[in-house]
Amino acid sequence: MKSIFLTLSAAVCCSVLLGDEEGPANYSLWPRRPAELAQARRLMAEGKNSEAAYLLRPYWSAEGIVGREARQLTGLINVPRYLSRQHPHAFLYTVKRGDNIARVARNTKCLQELIMLLNGIVDPSRLMVGQKLVAVPMNQRLELHVAHLEASVWDGDILVADYAIEGLEGIGSKGKNEVTALKSCECLVGGATARVVGTGKAAVDRSLVLSSGCVLAAEHRGGRTVRLKQRDLNELALLLAPGAEVCLVRDEEAYAEERAARQAQQAQDASDEVDEAEEVSEE
Incomplete structure (x- = not known):
């Protein structure tokens, strides 16, 4: 029994x-x-x-x-909300004379690939003046919880996505937390890095390179590597913009305290801005 x-x-x-x-x-x-x-x-x-x-x-x-x-x-x-027109902060951008997909991405601070996905663009060279494009702000951050083998994407205090980490290479689970940033996303064709980065191509496999030199990839790339499923990496490449904060979390308790303190400071800053605006309006 x-x-x-x-x-x-x-x-x-x-x-x-x-x-x-x-x-x-x-x-x-x-x-x-x-x-x-x-x-x-x-x-x-x-x-x-x-x-x-x-x-x-x-x-x-x-x-x-x-x-x-x-x-x-x-x-x-x-994830479907954040990669669609139902994104909670989606907005419209009107294509101007001289715009191309790269300039639209800079003006909207949205990834080229995500703009293509949101608007069903197959050929980014055929934008028309006056065309309305949906774009979204890219404010998400990534947390790599090495002890729990989980990677989570956050938008402020909202959990956007959670992925299983398949393995860690050259990354210890003990020690201090490490804050870095997303440096770039590499496009892969047949497992090899291809020269199509930043051209607005959405339908290619991705790996993510951090400023610390760590790589998020489907296979061990040598050096410090966080391994995830390829489909999860492709989603991450659309959810995170270059420069996005990435934290390698080893001490969960310390990180929770740091995050709580940061959120409290952000709330205080927002309150101070409201107070200043009210003082200006009264004057």
């Missing part, structure tokens, strides 16, 4: 960790599992993503299987 229970428990663990896309997870063997996770899955199946996201948010910081599933489900909700 004990062996049967252990076998069934292992099967449920595997289905949760790997993601059961065929239907809702079986929660019958998890009496202490939050009911909100099962309810969120049902809401997502009904297309009620906003309600599902509301239920999932309290579990973003949870440890173990519960937290990982909540973060992964949140990614299934938010």
